[in-house]
Amino acid sequence: MADEVQSWVERIIAADRRAIARAMSAVENGEPVGREILQGLFPKAGRAYIIGVTGSPGAGKSTLVEKLAAEYRRESKRVGIVAVDPTSPFSGGAILGDRIRMQSLFGDEGVYIRSMATRGHLGGLALAAHDVVTVLDAAGCDVVLVETVGVGQDEVEIARHADVTVLLLVPGMGDDIQTFKAGVMEIADLYVVNKSDRPGAERVEQEVAAMLALSPRTNGWKPAIVKTVATRGEGLRELRAALDQFHAFGEQSSLRRTRRREQWRWRLEEIVRQRLFERALERLPEDALEAHAAAVAEHRRDPYSAADELISEFFLPGS
Amino acid sequence: MADEVQSWVERIIAADRRAIARAMSAVENGEPVGREILQGLFPKAGRAYIIGVTGSPGAGKSTLVEKLAAEYRRESKRVGIVAVDPTSPFSGGAILGDRIRMQSLFGDEGVYIRSMATRGHLGGLALAAHDVVTVLDAAGCDVVLVETVGVGQDEVEIARHADVTVLLLVPGMGDDIQTFKAGVMEIADLYVVNKSDRPGAERVEQEVAAMLALSPRTNGWKPAIVKTVATRGEGLRELRAALDQFHAFGEQSSLRRTRRREQWRWRLEEIVRQRLFERALERLPEDALEAHAAAVAEHRRDPYSAADELISEFFLPGS
Numbered sequence: 001m002a003d004e005v006q007s008w009v010e011r012i013i014a015a016d017r018r019a020i021a022r023a024m025s026a027v028e029n030g031e032p033v034g035r036e037i038l039q040g041l042f043p044k045a046g047r048a049y050i051i052g053v054t055g056s057p058g059a060g061k062s063t064l065v066e067k068l069a070a071e072y073r074r075e076s077k078r079v080g081i082v083a084v085d086p087t088s089p090f091s092g093g094a095i096l097g098d099r100i101r102m103q104s105l106f107g108d109e110g111v112y113i114r115s116m117a118t119r120g121h122l123g124g125l126a127l128a129a130h131d132v133v134t135v136l137d138a139a140g141c142d143v144v145l146v147e148t149v150g151v152g153q154d155e156v157e158i159a160r161h162a163d164v165t166v167l168l169l170v171p172g173m174g175d176d177i178q179t180f181k182a183g184v185m186e187i188a189d190l191y192v193v194n195k196s197d198r199p200g201a202e203r204v205e206q207e208v209a210a211m212l213a214l215s216p217r218t219n220g221w222k223p224a225i226v227k228t229v230a231t232r233g234e235g236l237r238e239l240r241a242a243l244d245q246f247h248a249f250g251e252q253s254s255l256r257r258t259r260r261r262e263q264w265r266w267r268l269e270e271i272v273r274q275r276l277f278e279r280a281l282e283r284l285p286e287d288a289l290e291a292h293a294a295a296v297a298e299h300r301r302d303p304y305s306a307a308d309e310l311i312s313e314f315f316l317p318g319s
Numbered sequence: 320m321a322d323e324v325q326s327w328v329e330r331i332i333a334a335d336r337r338a339i340a341r342a343m344s345a346v347e348n349g350e351p352v353g354r355e356i357l358q359g360l361f362p363k364a365g366r367a368y369i370i371g372v373t374g375s376p377g378a379g380k381s382t383l384v385e386k387l388a389a390e391y392r393r394e395s396k397r398v399g400i401v402a403v404d405p406t407s408p409f410s411g412g413a414i415l416g417d418r419i420r421m422q423s424l425f426g427d428e429g430v431y432i433r434s435m436a437t438r439g440h441l442g443g444l445a446l447a448a449h450d451v452v453t454v455l456d457a458a459g460c461d462v463v464l465v466e467t468v469g470v471g472q473d474e475v476e477i478a479r480h481a482d483v484t485v486l487l488l489v490p491g492m493g494d495d496i497q498t499f500k501a502g503v504m505e506i507a508d509l510y511v512v513n514k515s516d517r518p519g520a521e522r523v524e525q526e527v528a529a530m531l532a533l534s535p536r537t538n539g540w541k542p543a544i545v546k547t548v549a550t551r552g553e554g555l556r557e558l559r560a561a562l563d564q565f566h567a568f569g570e571q572s573s574l575r576r577t578r579r580r581e582q583w584r585w586r587l588e589e590i591v592r593q594r595l596f597e598r599a600l601e602r603l604p605e606d607a608l609e610a611h612a613a614a615v616a617e618h619r620r621d622p623y624s625a626a627d628e629l630i631s632e633f634f635l636p637g638s
Contacts, residue, residue: 035623042621257616264622265612271626276599276634277592284591293584297576302361303583304354307590315595 005033009040012139015078017112020139024114027131038131041138048080048137048144049247052158055168057149060194064168064230064239065145066102069111071240072143080136080144081105081113084129084158112136126157127270161263163256164246166190166239169208171200186215189223190242196227196235219255221246283314320359324352328359331458334397336431339458343433346450357450360457367399367456367463368566371477374487376468379513383487383549383558384464385421388430390559391462399455399463400424400432403448403477431455445476446589480582482575483565485509485558488527490519504530508542509561515546515554538574540565602633 011019023041026034051068055061062083069079081102105111114132116125129146136144148158167188191208193201208225217223224242228235250256292306320328330338342360345353370387374380381402388398400421424430433451435444448465455463467477486507510527512520527544536542543561547554569575611625 039621039623043618046618261613261616264616265608268608268612268615268622268626268629271622272603272629273596275626276630277595279630280595289584289587293587294580296587297580297583299362299365302358303587303590304358307587307594310587310591311594311598 002036005036005040009037012037012041012135013044015139017109020112020135021114023135024132027135028114028116028128030128034131038134041134044138045134046137048133048141049164049243050133050137050144050146050162051243052162052165053145053147053168054149054158054165054188055192055194056170059168059170060230061147061149061168062102064192064194064228064236065147066105067230067233067236068239069105069143069145070233071236073105073108073110076110077142078110078140079112080133080139080141081111082129082132082136082144082146083113083115084125084146084148112139112141124270124274126161127267127274129158130161130267161267163250163259164189164243166192166243168192168194169204170195171198171204185211189221189246190239191223191225192235192239193225193227194230197229201227220253221249221255280315284310285314288314320355324355324359328356331356331360331454332363334458336428339431339454340433342454343451346454347433347435347447349447353450357453360453363457364453365456367452367460368483368562369452369456369463369465369481370562371481371484372464372466372487373468373477373484373507374511374513375489378487378489379549380466380468380487381421383511383513383547383555384466385424386549386552386555387558388424388462388464389552390555392424392427392429395429396461397429397459398431399452399458399460400430401448401451401455401463401465402432402434403444403465403467431458431460445480446586446593448477449480449586480586482569482578483508483562485511485562487511487513488523489514490517490523505534508540508565509558510542510544511554511558512544512546513549516548520546539572540568540574599634603629604633607633 008019008023012023023034023037025031027038028034053061053065053068065081065083069081072079102113105113114136116129116132129148133144133146146158146162165188167185167190169191171193193204193208195201205225205227212223224245226235226239226242228239230236250259288310292301292310295301296303296306327338327342331342342353342356344350346357347353372380372384372387384400384402388400391398421432424432433455435448435451448467452463452465465477465481484507486504486509488510490512512523512527514520524544524546531542543564545554545558545561547558549555569578607629611620611629614620615622615625
């Protein structure tokens with residue numbers, strides 16, 4: 001490792017805020033130096049409790065994350081927050097709003113906040129988000145909260161790649177909105193009924209309980225359902241307690257280890273896929289791709305034989 | 320091509336509903352025979368007008384698509400509908416609801432409806448959706464309506480890979496919800512303010528107009544803004560007229576051709592990526608991947624050097 005990268009890595013481990021911020025940008029943007037940094041940081045990572053928080057837009061994720069961070073801060077735990085924001089504000093600006101809401105945490109030296117855009121992560125948003133988490137983990141955060149909208153496939157991957165997945169539900173949002181990407185409802189470890197002072201909270205709780213009764217988990221964990229009113233801080237201690245309980249359960253059972261191994265198996269496959277394609281693309285001349293695309297667009301040839309021809313010609317000759 | 324596939328292809332081109340339905344399932348599920356069928360169908364495809372309709376959950380996409388289909392049916396045009404449904408119903412069941420709402424179209428021999436789940440499309444949802452569109456296109460549909468939620472990256476890709484992208488907005492949904500994946504707002508060719516009998520419709524229209532004035536399109540097209548109340552069929556003729564206008568513009572200018580060429584360039588790259596990785600994975604022993612994942616999960620080694628080792632060992636020896 002170059003001396004410069006080495007000293008950068010050391011500053012991150014020593015929790016230098018500037019070094020951390022620069023490293024998060026480097027890994028998020030896929031800069032070549034980001035990879036070197038991650039390699040240097042990796043032996044120091046793996047200690048943080050990574051908490052994925054997901055739910056529909058408007059469910060109150062940011063507020064919950066902010067209050068939960070404050071809970072951990074009362075015990076001087078160091079907290080990282082990664083907000084994966086898939087939205088482009090149309091009127092009003094949700095992004096700015098979220099960041100303003102989290103303002104109570106700014107100026108606190110024990111909190112590190114990073115907003116990630118979802119644009120331009122061709123290499124995979126879930127991988128990029130996890131790389132940012134790795135930086136915060138190696139920098140000594142005890143807890144890293146990862147906030148995502150539970151709609152797109154990428155966002156679901158991010159939520160699943162935490163140590164614990166918390167799903168936020170809200171009463172009275174209407175059926176159209178209270179829906180999730182297939183599979184999200186089934187994977188959460190903890191369910192939070194937020195805005196539980198609204199009518200319908202009981203019903204949401206009962207529905208989750210009914211779903212859990214119908215399809216109990218095979219991993220030995222009985223998911224908790226916690227009611228909160230995040231804006232007023234209600235239920236946050238209960239949520240914190242449930243998170244601690246799950247953490248302890250994961251350590252005692254083999255759940256945490258098994259899950260991390262599965263996650264790394266998936267990520268490793270993704271990294272291989274990405275790197276392989278990067279290297280392969282270098283061999284593919286732009287004009288060959290263009291020429292084939294033009295022929296296909298005019299339906300003079302079909303895309304599958306065109307792809308096979310490109311593969312045979314440039315990647316796997318003789319196959 | 321095998322005789323069986325050949326006769327299947329012929330039946331699709333002759334608009335045999337059963338053959339079409341089976342082909343859509345085959346391509347959606349990535350069955351090997353699906354590829355052969357697509358190759359057989361490809362020379363017949365490329366004639367349909369592919370209309371992407373996107374917007375937040377609850378914006379009224381399904382209703383709009385249903386009414387728009389009815390508009391085209393009045394002129395006996397054959398219509399395909401592909402609804403890409405990323406949601407898992409939690410309470411109430413949005414999926415069932417949508418399909419029930421489109422019931423007015425069932426029994427109409429000139430309409431083909433396909434709901435696609437977003438689960439399990441590791442090869443790329445956008446590609447799979449386009450393959451389904453190709454089947455409907457080759458089967459002689461004059462128009463194919465592709466409905467997606469404008470939130471995840473996959474959904475955005477689907478919307479962009481149409482001939483025309485229609486974005487649905489609704490007044491009064493609140494800032495949290497009226498947000499889109501970065502980039503969606505900027506790519507639409509037509510903007511629909513649906514539920515325009517609600518207060519705030521004017522404001523939405525003005526905001527879109529202001530956005531368009533700030534960043535005019537470079538392709539020569541001035542996006543139309545159409546107000547509708549889809550449930551009552553209001554504004555549907557105006558929308559249809561705007562779609563016709565865009566279609567004519569695309570033919571006269573080089574826009575349609577340029578866009579299709581770009582889309583195929585992207586898809587071809589995706590197909591190459593997918594095929595290359597499929598072939599590569601065959602060479603990667605499961606136990607090697609597992610062993611590396613275990614070492615990484617325990618932070619005994621970093622994932623990047625592990626990935627490089629796997630690549631050098633199994634894919635690109637000597638590189």
